[in-house]
Amino acid sequence: MKALLRSGNPDVARALANIVWLGLERLTQIVVAIVISGLLARYLGPGDFGKWQYANTLLLVIAPITWVCGAEILVPTIVNRAPAETGAVLGSAFVLRMGVSIAALALTWLWIAAGGTDPLVGLMLAGLAVTMLFREPFIGVINSWLQSLTFSKPQLIASMAAAIVKAALVYMLVRLAAGAASFGWLWALEAAAIGGALVLYYMRRHGGRLGWRFDRALFSHFTRAGTVFWLGLICMYLFLKLDRLMLAQRVPFAELGLYSAAQQLNENWIALALMLAQTIAPAFVYRVQEIPALRRNLVRLFAMTAVLMIAGAAVLDALAGFIITRVFGPNYAAAAGIFRWAVWLSVPAGIEAIGNLVVLKYQAKYVLLSKWLLALAVAFAVNLIAIPRFEGYGALVGLAAGYLAAAAVNFYYIRFRLRA
Template sequence: MRIQIARNVLWLVLERGLQVVFGIASIGMIARAIGPEGFAAFQYAQSLVLIASSIALICGAEVVVPRLVADRAPAAQHRLLVHVFALREAAAIAGYLIVMAVVALTEKNDVIVLTAIIIGIPILFYEPFGTVRAWLQSRTDSRPGVVFGMVGLAFRVAAIGVLYLAGSRAAPAFAWVFAGEAMICASLLARYYRKRSPRVAVSIDVSLARRLLRDGAVFWVSLMLLLLAKRIDQLLLKPHISLFELGGYAASMQVLDNFMMLGSIVASSVAPMMVYAQPTLARARRNVLYVATGMLVAGIVGGAVLAFCAPWIIALIYGEHYEAAADLLRLSAMASGLVFLDAALTLLVVYLRKPRWLVEKWFLVLSTMIVVDLIAIPMFGARGAVYGYVAGNAVAVMAGVGFFIRSREPMAAAQQAA
């Protein structure tokens, strides 16, 4: 069983690693093709879509997978998955309609409007059809989902490469690639599940849907707050600087996000054996300290290397016209240690199954970012948004340390009971 779990984790890590590599390659070609202003419009539209897509994160794997594991009967699992898919699809449609309404009412830039409408199409596919991924996860077999994801990533890089070599300069044209990738992945997942699912009719059970909504509400809120915290900076920054400057900021943060993803990859790789498999809270807390120490050092060293190499990295990925992004990347890289440390401290919250703690943390992070951005952006422009990013991650670490201290309470109670 341990070998199967380890193999499953390796497949997931492989997918995340390829997402980083392919993501950098594709975004670099887009940025070179459409220039800083076009790239700013593309990234701003993507930020709007990412925030709206959080609505479709209802009934997450944290709620679905345990239910699938508890009841292995194919008919019962199929019934559950149908309800989860219906809820996610309804939420996804609502999220997409919100995107269209927001850009129609608030945006005068036709490129942003059209790009947001097109790049918002994946909202309708990723999370609803991601229900199949939850089913695969419950079977400890993520390989098919990873393979389908690789197919989609390969399509994205190939299609963007063709558009780049063809000399395309239109952001909406590149947005269609992301829509096509989502449809390909969704169709492959649906086909795989259809071949293995029971052919039984499912009637809608309102009480089951209500329970799924209730049980997943806390995870849902925490994910929405997380995604808001990740992209609120660009929404607050756009009214205060030119699209050219926003393009440079978006370029620097894109590199930083891909580097920070390494922290979550490392954390998810070591978590099953180092933390989640520990029989006692004391051992889990001790191992979290080990992981946190190692990741803090890795984040600081990696951030220093990233800051030192910032001009070469920006030039390699984005080419000309993005020189300002190097200074912003050098400044924002100082938060690397904080992000890596936060990823490690979060493992204890997951171990304790305290989703409300995550809601508390991301609410504090989001509030801090908004306050700092509203004060610093008018004064410092793009650098002000970086200050907000650093401040938000500092608060995330402080919250994580606070949760670590709070976790001593159940351990002390258990010792007294013994």
């Protein structure tokens, strides 16, 4: 690492700078998520907390629908077009994403009104779903522009500030004994605040004007392009939430709350693997063209990730009881057993995240789609057998099987793509 710094490589320097900012933002988000989860778990109790987690799971299954025209399409388009065309690129992407987001929100509200889920879950989801109007149309579009400049700092600062304010507002509502359904609207407020801040920043960089405009040809291109990537991401997020979706059909919400409490902490731990992959990808995978050098980098990255995840999982396993009761309170002590096993999912998740970098480097969209379809199918099949027998532990077996299937596809593709 020191040798890379001494070389004066600007790509490496930017990657390291992004590590600092992204690491700070991820740390803030993890701390805030744990604090908020602890507050809500103690305030709502296992039953209603299980409903809150289920509402969030439903949102995270629905939200990928709005990810049409993802960053893998939008960022290269911005980079390859003249600066004068940026307004047309962003404006066309905004129209497409906003149209899809409005449709997704309307369908979600109609489904809730038709009694598609538990009444309290529906009320919680009604507020949470409003985030779709701001996440991709505003935050996603402007963040793609920032990525094209290799300058994510404004978005990260806005996200950190909004997360801290959200935590304070959650604490205030808890102190005021607010209804359980009211908390979802804080997430909508957070998304609106971040989106508004980024719009103001963009306008400040462009002489006080937004300057976005609709271009029919670009709109058609964005509608067609990236569809396979989009479907792959939908499958990935459905796989990640399939455990709670299927578990909710077999156990009471109180038990789902215990499982979700353990998984809430575990997912923040796994997020470190994803953060590691995102920050090292540009300098050590995406921009490396020589096959032998890329293979060496991948071996080192796999080894480093495995060691980090195993060491961290061992510590969390040993401290599981202490961590669960300190964060969620004594009513959630039974979640410690789930957490103790769940943390070991970080090992296959981290290995999969590193292998996925090669799939993304070569834009292997059909590999990506096939991989997550396979992981989803494997997890579904295992869950059908394991959840009725082992409940929450069975859901963990399904997740582990899905991660292993996804990692196997990555390894097969790496062997094929990087063969001598």
